[in-house]
Amino acid sequence: MVKKVAVLGSGSWGSILANMLVENGNKVVAWTNMEEQAKELNEKHTNEHYVPGFTYEKDLIATTDLEMALDGVDAVLFVVPTKVMRLVAQQMVSVLEKNGAKPIIIHASKGLELGTHKRLSQVLEEEIPEQNRSAIAVLSGPSHAEEVAKKDLTLVTAASADLEAAKTVQELFMNKYFRVYTNNDVIGVEMGAALKNVIAIGAGALHGLGYGDDAKAALITRGLAEISRLGVAFGAKPLTFIGLSGVGDLIVTATSVHSRNWRAGNELGQGMSLQEVIDTMGMVIEGVPSTKAAYELAQQKNISMPITESIYDVLYNGKDVKSVVADLMEREGKSELD
Ligand SMILES: NC(=O)C1=CN([C@@H]2O[C@H](COP(=O)(O)OP(=O)(O)OC[C@H]3O[C@@H](n4cnc5c(N)ncnc54)[C@H](OP(=O)(O)O)[C@@H]3O)[C@@H](O)[C@H]2O)C=CC1
Numbered sequence: 001m002v003k004k005v006a007v008l009g010s011g012s013w014g015s016i017l018a019n020m021l022v023e024n025g026n027k028v029v030a031w032t033n034m035e036e037q038a039k040e041l042n043e044k045h046t047n048e049h050y051v052p053g054f055t056y057e058k059d060l061i062a063t064t065d066l067e068m069a070l071d072g073v074d075a076v077l078f079v080v081p082t083k084v085m086r087l088v089a090q091q092m093v094s095v096l097e098k099n100g101a102k103p104i105i106i107h108a109s110k111g112l113e114l115g116t117h118k119r120l121s122q123v124l125e126e127e128i129p130e131q132n133r134s135a136i137a138v139l140s141g142p143s144h145a146e147e148v149a150k151k152d153l154t155l156v157t158a159a160s161a162d163l164e165a166a167k168t169v170q171e172l173f174m175n176k177y178f179r180v181y182t183n184n185d186v187i188g189v190e191m192g193a194a195l196k197n198v199i200a201i202g203a204g205a206l207h208g209l210g211y212g213d214d215a216k217a218a219l220i221t222r223g224l225a226e227i228s229r230l231g232v233a234f235g236a237k238p239l240t241f242i243g244l245s246g247v248g249d250l251i252v253t254a255t256s257v258h259s260r261n262w263r264a265g266n267e268l269g270q271g272m273s274l275q276e277v278i279d280t281m282g283m284v285i286e287g288v289p290s291t292k293a294a295y296e297l298a299q300q301k302n303i304s305m306p307i308t309e310s311i312y313d314v315l316y317n318g319k320d321v322k323s324v325v326a327d328l329m330e331r332e333g334k335s336e337l338d
């Protein structure tokens with residue numbers, strides 16, 4: 001059945017998912033806060049800053065008018081950076097209260113809210129009253145906009161406490177190159193998504209420092225161990241961390257030149273300052289705030305996360321990347337499974 005979908009956030013991931021939903025036969029409106037970007041998408045069918053060289057479906061409509069985007073909507077897909085998720089949800093609710101729509105709410109963002117440390121579905125649940133929505137679901141997994149744009153094969157997970165909602169999301173997104181599994185472990189899926197970005201910054205930093213494949217494999221493996229520890233302490237199922245939204249997304253983000261988090265780490269490893277990295281990226285680097293949130297959550301629950309602590313020291317305490325790697329290596333010997 002053709003659905004009307006509003007995609008909130010027209011950056012690299014939002015615009016490519018919006019395009020794919022048009023390909024899948026839906027009526028899609030991509031909402032952006034930039035008039036020029038809406039004009040470019042509508043007139044040239046491009047989004048040069050975010051996905052250079054890509055031509056979007058002609059039927060994709062872009063707008064800065066939230067009322068128009070949400071008129072008669074069946075599904076709303078949030079793909080804005082974590083730091084504005086709450087604000088955008090509030091904006092959406094004020095429109096839904098007027099137009100009476102009760103859409104399924106999906107988000108495809110990856111992060112933990114600074115200050116509250118909340119997962120994004122928790123933020124959405126808090127901000128969107130039940131009378132303005134049906135279920136809340138999460139779309140997550142190893143998926144770079146640059147590769148989905150090329151219709152490269154991509155497998156992801158749709159997670160919701162409501163299995164029917166997860167199935168609805170599966171049906172909405174699935175096609176010949178984009179395969180969607182369902183999962184009911186929302187905590188595990190969202191924690192894996194947010195925390196893999198932290199480890200990806202570390203993997204990029206190792207690359208920037210000139211370390212080889214042994215070091216990167218070790219970082220990914222030990223990184224997975226510590227993000228699973230934190231996730232499980234907050235109620236995630238351990239098995240989710242060896243699924244697409246766990247190790248799958250960790251592998252792609254910690255090894256791909258497409259990853260903004262990996263690239264940020266690489267530049268830090270090559271000696272750039274954090275401010276220079278942020279200023280030149282031009283896109284969101286979710287791992288930076290998520291490192292702070294993860295560090296604080298680990299302290300709160302007394303969970304050992306040595307890699308996250310080291311990345312935190314580099315990002316927030318100005319420590320030198322090379323010296324934190326040396327410190328990690330020189331810690332006392334440990335049992336692998338503790
Ligand atoms: N890129 C990817 O391949 C993937 C990204 N993700 C996740 O998706 C989320 C978005 O990432 P991505 O698309 O890469 O980010 P980008 O930086 O490419 O785009 C973010 C978009 O959000 C917009 N935005 C920022 N603030 C607001 C606001 N207050 N109201 C409306 N729009 C706003 C930005 O607009 P402006 O230009 O005006 O700032 C921009 O268009 C992140 O959580 C990321 O982790 C998940 C999987 C893959």
Ligand SMILES: O=C(CO)COP(=O)(O)O
Nearest residue numbers: 141142143144259260261
């Ligand atoms: O989540 C992603 C891939 O699955 C995108 O990661 P980056 O934000 O690091 O580009």
